[in-house]
């Protein structure tokens with residue numbers, strides 16, 4: 001369905017369902033056309049697409065995180081004796097391999113950015129005073145940058161012979 | 164209470180609430196988890212000492228709860244993605260939620276022994 005081609009006087013589209021009841025109490029989420037479709041007369045947006053990129057990032061990173069995080073939980077908590085086997089020696093064994101270093105690095109970055117962007121949404125939803133929003137987001141971004149940098153540093157500078 | 168909030172939510176709203184709560188919870192845990200792992204740069208002893216607390220029965224219970232939160236968020240996240248990208252997604256959102264809950268229950272039962280087994284043995288002293 002192309003929304004950009006429309007020149008109809010009304011920018012309001014129909015809802016899906018060909019006349020039959022497309023939704024009910026048990027199924028309350030019909031597909032609804034965008035309330036204002038873009039027509040040839042719609043002015044070009046002067047804003048960037050940051051929010052759309054963020055929305056897409058949540059979904060793409062989510063799919064990758066399913067594999068990384070569930071794999072991580074299996075290795076650390078389920079296989080090979082579960083949590084009991086974890087210790088410095090176990091970490092040293094895994095980070096000797098570039099594969100697991102890359103795995104953990106990707107998981108760190110994706111989970112932190114995904115979680116931070118999620119929290120940004122939560123702050124936007126609940127913190128109403130501009131000052132509160134500013135401070136909460138400042139705190140969030142500071143903690144996020146700090147954690148990502150610290151975790152990255154630890155993975156890259158890990159020394160199995162520290163002692 | 165604002166007037167006119169007749170919408171009491173059904174599966175769709177409550178799954179959104181659970182998705183949000185679990186997401187925030189996981190994020191806070193991740194922050195702490197990067198800090199404790201960073202102790203491998205201090206000394207093997209410092210690291211092994213915190214990990215020892217992760218092996219106690221009470222923390223094992225918390226781990227089980229964390230796994231519950233992560234698995235729900237992951238499975239429901241895939242459902243959200245399906246609702247957004249699959250043309251029939253919105254129509255089947257409810258069925259997909261119950262599928263998510265079903266898979267989640269199965270996985271949580273499967274995780275019982277691996278995550279809590281050692282804690283139970285320790286409490287019972289065997």
Ligand code: HEM
Nearest residue numbers: 062065066111115118119121183186187189190237240241
């Ligand atoms: C394991 C795989 C994961 C999947 C499939 C997933 C999926 C998603 C999706 C699709 C959203 C967007 C929901 C929306 O826009 O309505 C979301 C939101 C969120 N996620 Fe995840 N996620 C995963 C892991 C994580 C992790 C590891 C964290 C924490 C570090 C996290 C924290 C959050 C937060 C805080 C939100 C915002 C919740 C909201 O706005 O209500 N997620 N997740």
